[in-house]
Amino acid sequence: MKLLKELNREAFKTKFGTKASCYEYLANQKWAEGYSCKKCKHSKYIKGKQPSSRRCCKCGYDESTTTGTLFHKLKFGIDKAFEMLYEIATSKKGANSIWLGEHFGIQQKTAWLFRHKVQLAMESSEQYPLEEDVHVDEFEIGTPEKGKPGRSKSEKKMRVVIAFEERDGKSGRGYAKVIEDYSSESLNPLFDIHIKEDAKVLADGWSGYKPLKQEYPNLMQTLSEEGKNFKMLHIQIRNFKNWLRGVHSYCNREYLQKYIDEYFFRFNRRNHRISILDKIIERCVLHEPVSYAMIKSNAI
Numbered sequence: 001m002k003l004l005k006e007l008n009r010e011a012f013k014t015k016f017g018t019k020a021s022c023y024e025y026l027a028n029q030k031w032a033e034g035y036s037c038k039k040c041k042h043s044k045y046i047k048g049k050q051p052s053s054r055r056c057c058k059c060g061y062d063e064s065t066t067t068g069t070l071f072h073k074l075k076f077g078i079d080k081a082f083e084m085l086y087e088i089a090t091s092k093k094g095a096n097s098i099w100l101g102e103h104f105g106i107q108q109k110t111a112w113l114f115r116h117k118v119q120l121a122m123e124s125s126e127q128y129p130l131e132e133d134v135h136v137d138e139f140e141i142g143t144p145e146k147g148k149p150g151r152s153k154s155e156k157k158m159r160v161v162i163a164f165e166e167r168d169g170k171s172g173r174g175y176a177k178v179i180e181d182y183s184s185e186s187l188n189p190l191f192d193i194h195i196k197e198d199a200k201v202l203a204d205g206w207s208g209y210k211p212l213k214q215e216y217p218n219l220m221q222t223l224s225e226e227g228k229n230f231k232m233l234h235i236q237i238r239n240f241k242n243w244l245r246g247v248h249s250y251c252n253r254e255y256l257q258k259y260i261d262e263y264f265f266r267f268n269r270r271n272h273r274i275s276i277l278d279k280i281i282e283r284c285v286l287h288e289p290v291s292y293a294m295i296k297s298n299a300i
């Protein structure tokens, strides 16, 4: 409870209420390991022209806190960006770009771009695979294309494979991946990246899981019994689908993985809400700048 209290809106406003406090926070994140000039690697600096920017004592290069980060070339104030991050990270359902645009008085396209940048900061580090008891299943999401009711059945469906740690009937952490089909080759990356090889994996009777037993000797298969044997997992699948439909209402196939990453970034930190914001800001600082064109073409 203490953590939640620390991250309430009032505390957030106190901490990040001014542009100066946001820039100072970024500077601390950016140069946490010590200052090194981007141009000449010199380690001594003086205060630069912009708030919290640092000017190299040797070559004079003045580096702002947002240069080389996802905050580069923002079309709105850094304090607004932090507040948007707060909403994206902590609002119960996750703030969509329409709401962000209206709430913060910016164009929806601008909000959409910022949101997608933030999603890049929410990608899994792939460092903490699921362990012990892990339940795996697949599901489909319908994609009613706007103005295209007659699309073929195969195009309308997006397929996902999902895995959750099972802890006495409750869920631990989870991950999911968009897949082309239900073949072993398609199912494999989720296992490879997100499940420890010695985990006790439980999947349904689908033949596509069988070849994975070579790498996952503790993989067991059981009949789904219409979901009865995967109760927790099916609740989580429902929760994810409700979130996607309720918050974002519609999502192109090419962006689905990004939304999945966002969902699990938040879900896997649901008990550490204060660190969610710190982590997102840290990742935004560490991530290379990206342009609208790069995101629109799904190049990253």
Ligand SMILES: [Zn+2]
Residues within 6 Å of the ligand: 037, 038, 039, 040, 041, 042, 056, 057, 058, 059, 060, 061
């Ligand atoms: Zn320098």
